[in-house]
Structures are given as structure tokens and as C-alpha cells.
Amino acid sequence: MIRKMHKDEIEVVSNIWLNGNLTAHNFIDKNYWLKALATVKEQFQQADVYVFIDNNVIKGFVGVTDNYIAGIFVEETFRNQGIGQQLLNFLKQNYLKLSLDVYDKNIMAxxxxxxxxxxxxxxxxxxxxxxxxxxxxxxxxxxK
Known part of the structure; x- marks a missing residue:
């Protein structure tokens, strides 16, 4: 199930964000992500954040602000199960246009x-x- 994040889920989502960046963007110094964490938590409160939940466990999420995808993140143990695709499908069904930035070295994304x-x-x-x-x-x- 995909739904909007509840305010009391920010810590869980923040941990998925941090771990996702540390693994997917390991070409960037980890201190860059650690320093950004507090700001990102604040931004989560302003953005539309949708969580993917299965068996009452948040397995991934996507953050969107003004049609801009700030990121799609899936907890490492649940990757390669189609969760990222489902989150992207959800956005494509609910938005007419989307934009994003992706690192050159993030080939999978x-x-x-x-x-x-x-x-x-x-x-x-x-x-x-x-x-x-x-x-x-x-x-x-x-x-198409």
C-alpha cells in the first residue's frame, strides 16, 4: 500500500533516506549526507512524502515538491522487489509531469x-x- 507519510514516521523515513544515500551514493563522502540529515527532516515536513507499506513496515518512500522528485528510496533489504517501480507508477498516475536530478554514477536509478x-x-x-x-x-x- 502507498499512502502519505504520517508526521510520526519521519524518523523511520529519515533512516531509509540516510542509508539509501550512503549505499547508492557511496562515491560521495558520508559526512555530506550526515550533515544534510537535519535539513532533510525539515524538508520532509514541507514535501509530499508517500510511503510504501507492507505488513505495517515502511519499506520505501518517495518525496515530491512541486512536481520535482527529490528521491525514491527503498530500504536495502527490500530492494530489487519492484518497490521503487511501484512508487514511480504511483507518481505517474497522480502527476501530469515530473522532474528529477540523478547522479551520473547512479546507473541503477x-x-x-x-x-x-x-x-x-x-x-x-x-x-x-x-x-x-x-x-x-x-x-x-x-x-510510450
Whole structure:
């Protein structure tokens, strides 16, 4: 089941966010993510955060602000079970357009987004960590 995150779930979601970044973005110093954690917790309260729940366990989530996907994260032990795809499908059913940024070195995420009709529209270097990233867009009806 996918539903909006409840305020009392911020700690669980924050831990999934931190662990997800540490494993998926291991090319970035872990202190970068640790320093960002407090700010991210605040941002969760402003964003639309949807959690994937199975057997009363939050297994993953996606955060969206103004049609921008801030990230899709799945707890490590539940990866490769289609949860990320289900979260993305949920967004595609509820939004007319979506955008996101993905690191050049995050090949798995790039493949997921490209498979789902996202198109790379630009690339840049993120100033905070000097990593190359792609800006991607998806518009409903253009992913066939």
C-alpha cells in the first residue's frame, strides 16, 4: 500500500533516506549526507512524502515538491522487489509531469527512470559535492 507519510514516521523515513544515500551514493563522502540529515527532516515536513507499506513496515518512500522528485528510496533489504517501480507508477498516475536530478554514477536509478519514459534534458555539476548529475523530465503521454 502507498499512502502519505504520517508526521510520526519521519524518523523511520529519515533512516531509509540516510542509508539509501550512503549505499547508492557511496562515491560521495558520508559526512555530506550526515550533515544534510537535519535539513532533510525539515524538508520532509514541507514535501509530499508517500510511503510504501507492507505488513505495517515502511519499506520505501518517495518525496515530491512541486512536481520535482527529490528521491525514491527503498530500504536495502527490500530492494530489487519492484518497490521503487511501484512508487514511480504511483507518481505517474497522480502527476501530469515530473522532474528529477540523478547522479551520473547512479546507473541503477538512471535505468529505472529511462525505462519509465524520463528524458535527460540537461547535465550539470552539483556545486556541493562536485558530482555530475542529469536533469530528467517526464510528461504524461510521452513515455510510450
Amino acid at each position: 538512471q535505468k529505472l527512470y529511462l525505462k519509465n519514459g524520463f528524458k535527460i534534458v540537461s547535465q550539470d555539476i552539483e556545486q556541493d559535492n562536485n558530482e555530475k548529475e542529469y536533469h530528467m523530465l517526464w510528461n504524461q503521454g510521452e513515455d
